[in-house]
Amino acid sequence: MRALTVDAGVPGSLSLRELPDPDPREGPVLVRTLSVGLCGTDEDIVRAAMGAAPPGSAHLVIGHENLGRVLSSADDALRQGDLVVGFVRRPDPLPCSACAAGEWDMCRNGRYTSRGITRLHGFARDRWRCSAGGLLRLDGRLARSGVLVEPASVVAKAWEQIERISSRAHCDHGRVLITGAGPVGLFAALMATQRGFETHVYDVVPAGTKPELVEALGATYHRTPVADSRLAADILVECTGSPPVIAALLGLGGPATITCLLGMSPGEAVMPVDVAALNHRLVRLNGVVFGTVNANRRHYESAADALLAADPAWLDRLVTRRVPIEEYARAFHREAGDVKVVLEVDEQACQLLS
Known part of the structure; x- marks a missing residue:
């Protein structure tokens, strides 16, 4: 499968490469990525100002703002075709008191992981896996703007x-x-x-x-x-x-x-x-x-509610450019008038939503 990666600690190493399909041990829910939003954090990772690869990996799959559809699920909480957004931060393994209470955005010991940022591969790839607890199912009305849920x-x-x-x-x-x-x-x-x-x-x-x-x-x-x-x-x-x-x-x-x-x-x-x-x-x-930084499930739910209450045309205008993942270099080149740039990972599926 295709994945947009950086080599750990190497500035300017952004590349689209082929990686094996996600290991089933990563979770019972397999998700197809539709789109990934870009922000200043991604730019910092590309220039090696931040970001850490997973243990044992020389590279990091980037992308934390995400939208996808469930391809298959061994968990009854989700079904094939569900529109989902994956949570970025995941609880630390101990866990600390905050992570144990579901407030992983307030992790006390810094041992959390963050998809596409800190010690955990991100969403800028064709497919990824996780547990149902690492996902929020979205209303179908957010099929076009759901990639905005994470920053919201x-x-x-x-x-x-x-x-x-x-x-x-x-x-x-x-x-x-x-x-x-x-x-x-x-x-x-x-x-x-x-x-x-x-x-x-x-x-x-x-x-x-x-x-x-x-x-x-x-x-x-x-x-x-x-x-x-x-x-x-x-x-x-x-x-x-x-x-x-x-x-x-x-x-x-x-x-x-x-x-x-x-x-x-x-x-x-x-x-x-x-x-x-x-x-x-x-x-x-x-x-x-x-x-304040980051968010937990409660905040993702509130963000989804806010987007559902917003004018869809306003949300469409906020996304000023949608770029196929194959043209990732163009997406990272800022243009006059840019507000939010989105990488379309499954371009055909995204075109059906437009």
Whole structure:
């Protein structure tokens, strides 16, 4: 079968190679991959900035954003033809207290594995296997947009955490400020508007698909730097990972403001920060700043529900390019206007969905 792989620790080693079919010992459910979404994590893996191959393997099959159909199942929980998405992170083998409770996204000892990222092959291959517990069956209406469930699940987790923090006091939150109009920022805006919040999104792109997608949600798109913002927002969601943007965001907000950090900062950045002023502001105003990553089954389910409630045409526009897996190099070459790029692994099946 075909698989898109990198050689462990070798920058620029991305290649499409032939691998044996998945070992039945990997799980009773055999899945045919339909499509795989690409993100900054995949780019980091290709340039060997992160990623770890499974034990005993010299290469790693990449791809963590996924959509597939069940080819066969020895587990009664799933049937042939079911539309599914595979969970990325899997519990550590001990397991720790969090993994044992099904909260593998909060693993305490770091011994988890992540498909296509950390010590476990990913989904950018024709077929893969796992247990029924490693899959979520999707509504057939997500046959075209289900590849977005995984990235949306990370945002669904963020909103769950925001709502939990909000419950600590009587917080009448009504305005959300989001930095970044990439897929994560757009999903944050989608879920904010679905919750009835007044939503504002800041990005540097002056025109095109990003501002159009934001405005289609009924949200407001801002082309000015967030550092110049005069909005008094109750919830701040940072989706860029840009150190200057993060620094500016930490200076915003009023009483009981919740700041969620979703963007991963690339490389290193040294910036002057007035820690005393930041501490004074957070303590005096009961502010909260927290980071979040990954997702568990509950968040995948919430993400699927959010996508089902969204306008299908809006989701279609978010995926700006669909590229056959044979042309993977083109998919990794960024083009003007890109928002989300998807590799079509089973191109014929994907064409039937269009």
